[in-house]
Amino acid sequence: MPTSDVIIAGSGPAGAMLARDLSRAGARVRILERGGETSGPGPASAPNLWKLWRRKEALYVAPGVALLRGMRVGGGSTVFYHTAISPPLEMFSRHGVEMAPDLAAVLAELPHQPLEASLLGPAAQRITAAARALGLPWQALPKMIDQELCRDGGCPPAAFWSATSLLAQAMQLGATLETGIQVNRVLFQNGRAVGVEGIQNGQLRRFMGGTVILAAGGVASPVILQRSGISEAGRGFFCDPLRIGVALQREDGHPEVELPMAAGFVDREAGYMLTDMTVPPNFYRAFAWTAGRVDMLAHYRRSMMIMVKIRDEISGEINTNGRVWRHFSAAEKTRMRNGMGLAADILRAAGGRRIFFSPWLAAHPGGSVRLGHILDERLSCSPNLHVCDASVIPEPWGLPPTLTVLSLAKHLGRILLG
Numbered sequence: 001m002p003t004s005d006v007i008i009a010g011s012g013p014a015g016a017m018l019a020r021d022l023s024r025a026g027a028r029v030r031i032l033e034r035g036g037e038t039s040g041p042g043p044a045s046a047p048n049l050w051k052l053w054r055r056k057e058a059l060y061v062a063p064g065v066a067l068l069r070g071m072r073v074g075g076g077s078t079v080f081y082h083t084a085i086s087p088p089l090e091m092f093s094r095h096g097v098e099m100a101p102d103l104a105a106v107l108a109e110l111p112h113q114p115l116e117a118s119l120l121g122p123a124a125q126r127i128t129a130a131a132r133a134l135g136l137p138w139q140a141l142p143k144m145i146d147q148e149l150c151r152d153g154g155c156p157p158a159a160f161w162s163a164t165s166l167l168a169q170a171m172q173l174g175a176t177l178e179t180g181i182q183v184n185r186v187l188f189q190n191g192r193a194v195g196v197e198g199i200q201n202g203q204l205r206r207f208m209g210g211t212v213i214l215a216a217g218g219v220a221s222p223v224i225l226q227r228s229g230i231s232e233a234g235r236g237f238f239c240d241p242l243r244i245g246v247a248l249q250r251e252d253g254h255p256e257v258e259l260p261m262a263a264g265f266v267d268r269e270a271g272y273m274l275t276d277m278t279v280p281p282n283f284y285r286a287f288a289w290t291a292g293r294v295d296m297l298a299h300y301r302r303s304m305m306i307m308v309k310i311r312d313e314i315s316g317e318i319n320t321n322g323r324v325w326r327h328f329s330a331a332e333k334t335r336m337r338n339g340m341g342l343a344a345d346i347l348r349a350a351g352g353r354r355i356f357f358s359p360w361l362a363a364h365p366g367g368s369v370r371l372g373h374i375l376d377e378r379l380s381c382s383p384n385l386h387v388c389d390a391s392v393i394p395e396p397w398g399l400p401p402t403l404t405v406l407s408l409a410k411h412l413g414r415i416l417l418g
């Protein structure tokens, strides 16, 4: 088995950025990805709910609370909503990671402009006007969308950034990407990481490398570490829970083609973020059904939605079998209720009626292999072993994390190339 310079487990944004940057510097990089290829970047199309559970792209994190993630080449960036929120640099600085130059380098190569007014769909425009009339600082959100390619209020698939573009560059530079490999544990020799063991088509395989980087995401990286003897990993995590407020509007619209999270605002003090939202029809029907709103089942085309996402605490546990579990505290429930109250006010001010809310969901697992707790400022917990993904985030979060994990990957790349 040939030895690589670097083994990267996971091909999400962090793994892809590292693969590209390290290959560019001449390293022999091998990326091991559990999922398979997808059709490429673009706005999320209607996912089959059953397939999400089967592929473990949906998991329960608390009673009745489903967590969504992307288990495929490109990771979460192939299903995400392209909202580009900058990392809170002072949080990382407190833990010895100065990320400002890394963020600047990421922003220099990725689209991140606020969405142009012409790209806000009719429901997003109505919600924006209502929120502003209520005095809220509701603004178009920065998006990882190349808006120069967008015309007539819509964007072609090529306009939507995903980590697959970084992976393609990495492979052009000589990196290899192998799919269908579930990395299970890190191999050590004399206390140093020397490779990983994984399963492919039921066969145990070993991959040797000079440096091992776990970039398997906020749920899988702590599981791999636990199986490698680092038992503190996965003790506590956050998941940024959310609920979606739905209202009936007067006219028919086209929620299936409106860009979700077009505008909104983050209230860091209150600990929540509110934005307009659209979901595929099958999600809409599931929301109406679970809320007991049979009267709304047939009204997808007349729906308008606001997402309330809160900052939760770091608590609960991810165990060696990948079981993810936590409860939400009274303070977290109050925070959610406050955000929902505001969302309902905005929906009413926008002319919405028959308001109801989706069940709790979550889409940002992280904080499970924290900087300063398990990792040092080199994102390392053992010689030659690094972790780089949303699990590294050291404190309660509540923000879209993709720009942050990309900046962390730039940072680790700089350290490794040192």
Ligand SMILES: Cc1cc2nc3c(=O)[nH]c(=O)nc-3n(C[C@H](O)[C@H](O)[C@H](O)COP(=O)(O)OP(=O)(O)OC[C@H]3O[C@@H](n4cnc5c(N)ncnc54)[C@H](O)[C@@H]3O)c2cc1C
Pocket (backbone or CB within 6 Å): 009, 010, 011, 012, 013, 014, 015, 032, 033, 034, 035, 068, 069, 070, 071, 072, 073, 074, 075, 076, 077, 079, 080, 081, 082, 083, 084, 085, 181, 182, 183, 184, 215, 216, 217, 218, 220, 221, 224, 261, 363, 364, 388, 389, 390, 391, 399, 400, 401, 402, 403, 405
């Ligand atoms: C519906 C939705 C909308 C979102 N919208 C936004 C948004 O607008 N803005 C934003 O910033 N963020 C958004 N996110 C979150 C964002 O997608 C993730 O936070 C981000 O992708 C995290 O990147 P990562 O590199 O940490 O891990 P991931 O993207 O989770 O990548 C991890 C990779 O590792 C692979 N893997 C897992 N286990 C193993 C294993 N054992 N062996 C090998 N490979 C493994 C996975 O298949 C995956 O490809 C959204 C998420 C969802 C679900």
